[in-house]
Structure formats: structure tokens, C-alpha cells
Amino acid sequence: MTGKTHLIGGIAAxxxxxxxxxYDPVIFIASGAVGGLIPDICHGGSKIGRKFPLLSNIVNMIFGHRTITHSLLFLIGIGVVLSMFTSNSTLIAGLIIGIASHLLLDATxxxxxKLxxxxxxxxxxPITIKTGGTLENIVLLLLTLVTIYYxxxxVIPFLTF
Incomplete structure (x- = not known):
């Protein structure tokens, strides 16, 4: 999946x-968006890999692409490490859900x-989607519609005066 699909996947979830x-919707949804991108830190050409090239290269050299950062071990490990540094459950839950959405999308x-x-x-x-293909664009559209619907x-309560 492409970065835009992972981004909207984390936001939609x-x-x-x-x-x-x-949960505070601003923190929760923003952390879900970030979480949707985090697993691709193992790929230098990804949105997050381009932002943190040194970290991306190190992770890729040690583990390769779609291994540890696309696993339950990573998902649980991130939750444990974050809970040692913050008690903000909204932030932690948003990141975890964003990461989980990424794993689900890449499993397609x-x-x-390597879960x-x-x-x-x-x-x-059993049915797979080609990265950047027509079906991925349909998934992107559906995730966008889900985001708008929910x-x-x-948003509307913030717009009423």
C-alpha cells in the first residue's frame, strides 16, 4: 500500500x-495518522522513511522490509515502550490503532x-491488492468515505455556534 492509503487508514480507524x-478526537486521530505511517520506517522510500532516513536505513539494514515493523511484536513493543514514557492513553491507543491499520492494509x-x-x-x-493499483485507489476512496461519515x-459540533 502507498503512504496515502496508510495515512487515511490510520485516520479512518x-x-x-x-x-x-x-478519547480526545484531535489527539486520537492525529496519533492514528502517525501510527498508520510508522511501520514503513523500514523502507527508505516511504513517507516516514524519507523524513527519518538514518533511522530508516538502520532498521532496514538490521531487519529488512516488512519484518519486525510489520509484526505483533512491534505493535506490542511500541505500546510497552510508549507506556514507559507517557500516561496519555489517548496518544498510545491512537498510535497502536494506526499501526494495526497499517498491518491490516499490508496483509492485503x-x-x-511477517505478523x-x-x-x-x-x-x-486470500484476495490481494496491487500497491498503487486500481483496487488500492478504491480502498483509499472507501476509507475516505468512512472518515467523512464518522x-x-x-466536526459538526465544532462548527455550530
């Missing part, structure tokens, strides 16, 4: 969940993900 929780690609890393087992859905309940 947290926007939907915001409708059912008391032909390459899949159980370090176990060398690839997880992918986001209206968040």
Missing part, C-alpha cells in the same frame, strides 16, 4: 473508534506481512 469512546498485498516475526511465516489475505459527528 481512529475516526470510527472516536465515535464510540471518550501479495507480499503480505509473527521472528517466525518466518507470511500472513496475507468524522461528521466530530
Amino acid at each position: 481512529t475516526t470510527v473508534i472516536t465515535s464510540f469512546t471518550n 498485498t501479495k507480499r503480505g506481512i 509473527l516475526y521472528p517466525v518466518n511465516f507470511t500472513v496475507r489475505f 468524522g461528521k459527528d466530530i
